[in-house]
Amino acid sequence: MSPCILVLNDQSICHDLKGHPESEQRMEQIRSILPGGRIGLKAPPVSMDDLLRVHMPEYLSRLEDLSGRCRPGGVAFLDSDTYVVSGSWDAARYAAGAAIAAAEEALSGRPAFAVVRPPGHHAGPVYGMGFCLINNIAVAAAWALTRVSQVAIIDWDVHHGNGTQAMFYDSDRVLYCSVHRSPFYPGTGRREETGSGAGEGCTVNVPLPAGSGSDAYLQVFQEEILPAVCSFDPDLILISAGQDPLADDPLGGMNLEPGDFGLLTELVCSVARKPPALVLEGGYGPSHGDAIMEILRVLDQWV
Numbered sequence: 001m002s003p004c005i006l007v008l009n010d011q012s013i014c015h016d017l018k019g020h021p022e023s024e025q026r027m028e029q030i031r032s033i034l035p036g037g038r039i040g041l042k043a044p045p046v047s048m049d050d051l052l053r054v055h056m057p058e059y060l061s062r063l064e065d066l067s068g069r070c071r072p073g074g075v076a077f078l079d080s081d082t083y084v085v086s087g088s089w090d091a092a093r094y095a096a097g098a099a100i101a102a103a104e105e106a107l108s109g110r111p112a113f114a115v116v117r118p119p120g121h122h123a124g125p126v127y128g129m130g131f132c133l134i135n136n137i138a139v140a141a142a143w144a145l146t147r148v149s150q151v152a153i154i155d156w157d158v159h160h161g162n163g164t165q166a167m168f169y170d171s172d173r174v175l176y177c178s179v180h181r182s183p184f185y186p187g188t189g190r191r192e193e194t195g196s197g198a199g200e201g202c203t204v205n206v207p208l209p210a211g212s213g214s215d216a217y218l219q220v221f222q223e224e225i226l227p228a229v230c231s232f233d234p235d236l237i238l239i240s241a242g243q244d245p246l247a248d249d250p251l252g253g254m255n256l257e258p259g260d261f262g263l264l265t266e267l268v269c270s271v272a273r274k275p276p277a278l279v280l281e282g283g284y285g286p287s288h289g290d291a292i293m294e295i296l297r298v299l300d301q302w303v
Helices: 011-015 027-032 059-068 088-107 136-144 160-167 212-230 258-270 288-299
Strands: 004-006 040-042 111-117 151-153 174-181 203-208 236-241 277-280
Touching: 004 088, 011 088, 027 288, 040 088, 059 088, 088 111, 088 136, 088 236, 088 277, 111 236, 111 288, 136 151, 136 160, 136 236, 136 277, 151 160, 151 212, 160 174, 174 212, 203 212, 212 258, 236 258, 258 288
Parallel strands: 004 040, 004 111, 111 277, 151 174, 151 236, 174 203, 236 277
Antiparallel strands: none
16 A cells, blocks of 8 residues: 655745635644644745746736745735735645646656645636635646656635636646535636537536535546546546545535545545646635545555
């Protein structure tokens, strides 16, 4: 068996706004429940070349400049939800670097989980939004495509990953599958959104109503997500692992329990040629750490 590798981002503490849902308190809760003996990697920050595969240079320059102009203790906003402080640029670069490191571990035959913040799946080519600055999983997918032919991204965060979808909507090399609450922020992710051009059919959106629980998610994975992945036959599966569909999440409005994320992970592993790489997205409730432990329990059994 190949125990799951954790890829951590100590710089996340530099991106922090007290009282905001997406703060360093999320990491503190997760770290408090992780066993001390688990193998953890510290990845370098992402290179500009890797960022430019998915983000436009003008957006990156704006983000770096906005962060650089923030004084210690000061804050700026990309939108009403998405803050930037003096350490945000560095924290985001290290988070994206950790996502690449997780993908590299998976391609080497070891399951990996980049437990990082800030999250990324709402960030698009020229914008950040929804707590997200740099799209970590998109950066990792684009990096992986320099080494393999096809990548699948499965997004189980309660919110639709509009940024990730936008980045690969025209591509036939990336399958993007999202199961998410709808209607809900950010208002995208309709079933009719299936890709365009060469990417037609490579986007799979499954919206679910508020309050959906284990039965609904398992049915979606067994009847829609997994068949799409098997048909696409990717060289690597990446998971946008947002645990905000948990019943106790203050922002999610869904009804999953921690063990359900272990079941979803088992289902993904059952169709994967190589171990998956996961990248943390949302998750703000008291049982978030327990859900991560359930995911790790399954990944540790990869053979």
